[in-house]
Amino acid sequence: MLPVPFRKSGNAVHLRVRAWRGRVGLGLVASLSVLAGMTDAIGFLATGDFISFMSGNTTRLAVAIGEGNLQSVVRLVGAVLAFVVGNALGIMIGRWGGQRALPLMLWIAGLLCAAALVPFDSRAPAMLAAIVAMGMLNAAVEQVNGLPVGLTYVTGALSRFGRGLGRWLLGERPSGWRVQLVPWTGMLSGAVIGALLEARFGIMALLFSAGFSVVLGLVSLKIPRRWQRDYMPRK
Template identity: 70%
Template sequence: MLPSSQKPYANVVLARQQQWRGRVGMMLVASLSVLAGMTDAIGFMASGDFVSFMSGNTTRLAVAISEGDLGLTGRLLLLVATFVVGNALGIVVSRMSGRHALPLLLCIAALLCGGALWPFADMLPALLAAIVAMGMLNAAVEEVNGLPVGLTYVTGALSRFGRGLGRWLLGERRNGWRVQLVPWTGMFIGAVIGALLEHRMGLGALLVSGALAAVLGLVSLKIPRRWHLGYMPR
């Protein structure tokens, strides 16, 4: 045990470490959200389908069913199921690699680059590759200092921000609700970038998304191991 005279100093050091862990974690969340926004915008503009926004695809699925459009219904069911598979694969890859982010992000980079280089007119396989990648991306960060975050969907983040705002207006002073805007802002900025890239490169803009995923994987090596273990799903 530490002498009582050293306990205040140890508490200060621990608090600073937690603060820095939170800052680094939110920077990672912002960067990965930019990647998700880029990819979703590129996929949507190139094909008319979302690659990470499954709430949108679910609503479209319901409309397709109501209109009796069997072709579109089948396509959207495939997209939603593929996203679920991607999430499962993300956990598998994460666990098999000892919960290191680099192998996971390199797999995502490979899928996105493969989608960008798909040589045939039918872009469905390229779209599916991007959807699997976005599902896997959710295994990269699940929480930061106990705060839940989403990377490829921001409805939950906006909801948590709104509820926190309501509590703040009532005089409650809880921490953490403001940071929920980080993934939303990252995804919005990424979507703008992705839209601009798609105008110039078409579906080939996924190459940029793939390169960004690889770069973020390399950057993740600089994050202390014990911090990253706290970010990723258990």
């Protein structure tokens, strides 16, 4: 049996590593949420359709069905399906890439470049490419120290924050509820940046999103591989 002081020292090191893994993970979540917010704002202002917010597109799809607007129904069904396909591809690329973020982020950057260089108003595939990219983004981080996080949607994060706030007001001490504001803050900040970029550069502003994706992929190389495997979806 190991001496007690050694066990305590080992526990302290484990707790410090866990804390740093959590901080790095939340920093990555915030950065990826900024990317999602940027891209969604640029796409929405350029096309009137959401690029990552499928709850909004689902509501708009229901309205289009009710109004009998077949053209909008086809477009929005395609958007939702593209997002689902993107999530599936993100899982596959993440696994094939050894559960590292760089290969995934490079694929995302490539799709965003394609979307920027092919005008949205003349080529529907360009819009679908951007939506697939945002679907793939969700595979980059699924959890941080066991806490679920979302990158391209924040309704769940706000719901988890609100429920945690309610428990805290009742005198309970739930863990992790405050960090749910990280993706919301990141997406809000990114959307503001995206709106400013779109006003200046139009749809070409997606090139900034692509460049940011590459930067995040390169930065992720500094993150220990074991930590990245913990962040990314597990088998």
